[in-house]
Amino acid sequence: MIAxxxxxxxxxxxxxxxxxxxxxxxxxxxxxxxxxGRRLTATLAGxxxxxxCPRCGNFATDGPCAICxxxxxxxxxxxxxxxxxxxxHIEKTGEYRGRYHxxxxxxSPSQDIGPDDLAVASLVERVKVEGVREVIxxxxxxxxxxxxxxxxxxxxxxxxxxxxxxxxxxxVGRDLExxxxxxxxRALKGRTQL
Amino acid sequence: MIAxxxxxxxxxxxxxxxxxxxxxxxxxxxxxxxxxGRRLTATLAGxxxxxxCPRCGNFATDGPCAICxxxxxxxxxxxxxxxxxxxxHIEKTGEYRGRYHxxxxxxSPSQDIGPDDLAVASLVERVKVEGVREVIxxxxxxxxxxxxxxxxxxxxxxxxxxxxxxxxxxxVGRDLExxxxxxxxRALKGRTQL
Numbered sequence: 462m463i464a465x466x467x468x469x470x471x472x473x474x475x476x477x478x479x480x481x482x483x484x485x486x487x488x489x490x491x492x493x494x495x496x497x498g499r500r501l502t503a504t505l506a507g508x509x510x511x512x513x514c515p516r517c518g519n520f521a522t523d524g525p526c527a528i529c530x531x532x533x534x535x536x537x538x539x540x541x542x543x544x545x546x547x548x549x550h551i552e553k554t555g556e557y558r559g560r561y562h563x564x565x566x567x568x569s570p571s572q573d574i575g576p577d578d579l580a581v582a583s584l585v586e587r588v589k590v591e592g593v594r595e596v597i598x599x600x601x602x603x604x605x606x607x608x609x610x611x612x613x614x615x616x617x618x619x620x621x622x623x624x625x626x627x628x629x630x631x632x633v634g635r636d637l638e639x640x641x642x643x644x645x646x647r648a649l650k651g652r653t654q655l
Numbered sequence: 656m657i658a659x660x661x662x663x664x665x666x667x668x669x670x671x672x673x674x675x676x677x678x679x680x681x682x683x684x685x686x687x688x689x690x691x692g693r694r695l696t697a698t699l700a701g702x703x704x705x706x707x708c709p710r711c712g713n714f715a716t717d718g719p720c721a722i723c724x725x726x727x728x729x730x731x732x733x734x735x736x737x738x739x740x741x742x743x744h745i746e747k748t749g750e751y752r753g754r755y756h757x758x759x760x761x762x763s764p765s766q767d768i769g770p771d772d773l774a775v776a777s778l779v780e781r782v783k784v785e786g787v788r789e790v791i792x793x794x795x796x797x798x799x800x801x802x803x804x805x806x807x808x809x810x811x812x813x814x815x816x817x818x819x820x821x822x823x824x825x826x827v828g829r830d831l832e833x834x835x836x837x838x839x840x841r842a843l844k845g846r847t848q849l
Contacts, residue, residue, distance in 0.1 A: 462714075462743050463705065463714050463715065463716050463720075463721070464701075464716065465698070465701035465702060465704050465705050465716065466705060466714060468698045468701055469698045469699070469701065469702065471698075472691075472694050472695050472698040473695075475691060475694075476681045476684060476685075476691075476695075477680045477681060477684050478677050478680055478681070479681075482832075483672050485740070485832070486671045486672055486832075487670045487671060487672070487673070488740075489738070489740040490670060490671050491670075491699070491702060492702065492705065492714070492739075492740070493738075495702070497666075497669060497670075498699050498702055500666050500669075501666050501667075501670075501695075501699060502696055502699050502700070504659070504662045504663045504665075504666040505663070505685070505692050505695060505696050505699075506696070507658075507659035507662055507663065508659060508663065508685060508686065508689070508692055510659050511657065511659050511660060511686065520656075520657050520660060520686070521657065522657050522658065522659065526657075527657070544683070545686075546679065546682075546683040546686070549656050638676075638679070638680075
């Protein structure tokens with residue numbers, strides 16, 4: 462097979478969930494429809510415009526994200542997530558009207574990631590400055606998520622606020638993204654006090 | 656969700672086999688690893704270098720394709736396929752040492768595609784000029800493939816050459832690409848005379 466096509470197949474195969482056969486289907490689709498390749502190139506260029514919200518760490522295009530800019534959001538509740546792409550999943554449930562805080566990861570002894578590598582200090586600062594009354598921990602119910610939750614509980618409890626976590630509507634051992642809207646919504650409603 | 660991300664999700668969802676959930680996984684992977692996005696952009700740019708072989712219609716980068724340039728290939732046998740991306744699948748069987756001819760599609764009354772829309776005249780010309788003794792029809796065993804095979808048989812038989820088709824090792828009603836190498840190899844070996 463010719464080099465540009467082999468390169469494309471190899472690159473597509475690096476994407477999550479794309480095997481060799483899927484890569485071939487996509488490559489031949491792009492060869493048959495060059496306009497789709499140009500569209501993909503243009504949208505990939507758009508990724509450079511994506512920055513992080515200086516306040517909460519959510520995806521943004523310029524300054525604070527849409528949720529932080531929205532005056533109708535409840536600023537007394539912060540939902541803490543590991544990664545910004547978990548926010549749209551929680552938004553889709555329609556159960557949450559507070560704001561968010563993105564940690565940028567989870568505490569992970571195996572990957573040598575500690576609290577100082579995460580946006581924990583800024584979370585504490587926001588709680589103090591923004592009049593936050595409750596922090597919801599929306600972290601995956603696995604080792605790293607539990608370690609992170611324990612650490613956050615330890616630093617947040619002395620501030621005299623409520624700290625809660627999602628109810629175990631989420632299947633244990635699965636990613637946050639794998640939960641459907643209904644399950645995730647119930648997990649939010651039934652969140653348990655820590 | 657922010658516009659550049661929505662655009663990317665929408666564009667990825669247009670690719671074959673990519674649903675909304677797969678598109679999200681890929682988009683967040685690209686956001687987390689910008690170097691993968693740049694790699695993909697670079698390989699997409701490489702698609703512009705892909706042309707068609709002026710002789711057989713296979714993918715090429717400059718002039719005739721690698722198979723047409725290879726003097727060790729048997730020029731007396733032509734395997735006729737609808738699309739160039741079917742060639743690598745046949746090559747992988749290791750059963751075929753002849754050359755190829757790409758029709759550019761199949762006769763399709765429903766899509767108003769007739770013999771004049773396909774590379775049929777150039778196939779007849781090659782048979783006459785290149786001393787071809789056998790044309791193998793590797794066309795999908797569905798309506799359009801059968802119609803195309805019937806037409807090709809009609810125009811090729813008067814030239815006094817053998818015309819064969821792939822044996823029915825290929826599951827009927829499935830795409831050529833879905834056959835594994837072994838099945839496709841057996842279908843080639845057991846091709847039936849028409």
